[in-house]
């Protein structure tokens with residue numbers, strides 16, 4: 393599993409690297425191509441527009457000349473003919489003059505003279521009397537077609553006063569011109585070729601850059617992978633140290649934190665196992681010693697025999713208690729899912745627990761009282777919470793002076809209820825307060841053993857409280873007494 397695991401991570405890194413490379417490369421390539429086509433397109437549009445506007449201006453001037461020299465009726469004017477030829481030459485194109493009968497009066501190519509033109513634009517221009525020029529760019533054939541109306545302005549002389557004196561404009565004919573865009577195409581061609589060379593260069597640079605980025609950016613992950621694999625394989629459980637790349641610092645930190653936590657868990661598991669074996673062994677060793685010493689003596693008096701057997705019975709009880717506590721603890725470790733929540737009268741529950749503890753309290757002449765400020769109903773696991781109260785009260789009685797007292801106080805607000813167990817006992821030294829919840833921890837081993845403790849009671853209590861999302865706190869003064877406060881939410885689940 394280790395081998396395939398590490399292989400997989402390496403594989404993932406490799407495919408990540410390839411993906412990274414492809415993404416960077418494609419992004420570069422696409423933006424390059426888009427830029428190319430956008431720039432060339434906008435150059436072409438602009439060039440065509442400029443050319444077309446320029447030609448239109450000249451054509452309008454020419455159209456005026458045609459009217460002034462009455463060219464539509466008489467095409468013999470040398471000046472106008474020269475002007476027409478010059479314009480045609482200038483734009484490397486063709487100029488056709490058409491009169492209002494759609495007849496061609498002049499063609500600079502000298503091909504269509506006398507023919508009738510029925511091009512849609514021309515007909516439109518004449519029929520609607522449209523005064524504006526129309527231009528159309530034919531990219532495939534490389535020319536701009538411009539239709540310019542030849543307009544005559546005359547002053548209206550009529551009897552109708554509202555119309556008389558005004559200038560009317562009449563379309564007398566049309567100039568149909570095609571302007572070659574070859575120069576634009578040539579420029580475009582040169583530009584495009586230069587852009588291509590540039591693009592190849594840029595693509596090469598992007599290629600190198602993408603490769604560099606994908607290698608450099610993922611290099612830190614290689615180191616982590618190697619380090620993680622080493623830990624996984626069990627060579628080491630040392631934290632990863634390495635050059636602190638910004639990208640991986642957090643991963644390394646998280647991994648090291650995980651490693652620390654694992655170590656703590658592992659240590660506590662080992663300690664637990666060794667504690668359990670030790671605790672379980674102690675009563676057995678005692679029993680073995682008792683039994684052996686009985687066997688070693690001949691003719692044992694009946695009283696001695698009874699005494700030893702009583703001791704053996706006590707050790708068996710102790711073993712039984714440890715096993716029961718261990719089972720309770722193990723069950724408790726199975727997370728909050730294991731709670732059986734019901735609505736419980738907490739005051740009543742506490743009373744029941746105290747009733748069970750009274751005989752032990754009486755044995756030590758300890759006064760056991762309950763003070764509850766109000767009725768409390770909470771959604772809790774009844775069995776586990778009574779285990780909590782029982783363990784706290786049991787401790788308060790056990791670690792108390794004779795003639796001492798134990799007071800249990802109950803209270804609640806709108807969110808939580810509180811169980812306080814206050815005693816007049818030995819107290820717990822300050823440096824032990826942190827550890828009393830640890831499994832098998834006892835402040836005074838010999839005394840606790842004498843009293844019959846397993847060191848599991850508070851561990852069980854704390855687990856049960858945590859399962860309910862509650863807290864447990866302790867305050868203690870040596871030789872004066874101890875107060876345990878449990879705070880539990882009224883509603884669970």
Ligand SMILES: Nc1ncnc2c1ncn2[C@@H]1O[C@H](COP(=O)(O)OP(=O)(O)O)[C@@H](O)[C@H]1O
Pocket residue numbers: 783787788791815817818819820828829833834835836840844845846847848849850851874
């Ligand atoms: N009310 C208390 N007063 C004094 N010491 C206490 C009290 N409660 C717990 N302790 C100390 O904490 C240790 C752990 O308690 P616990 O987990 O219940 O184990 P035990 O089985 O020994 O009672 C006890 O051994 C005892 O030293």
Ligand SMILES: [Mg+2]
Pocket residue numbers: 783786787845846847848849850
């Ligand atoms: Mg206890």
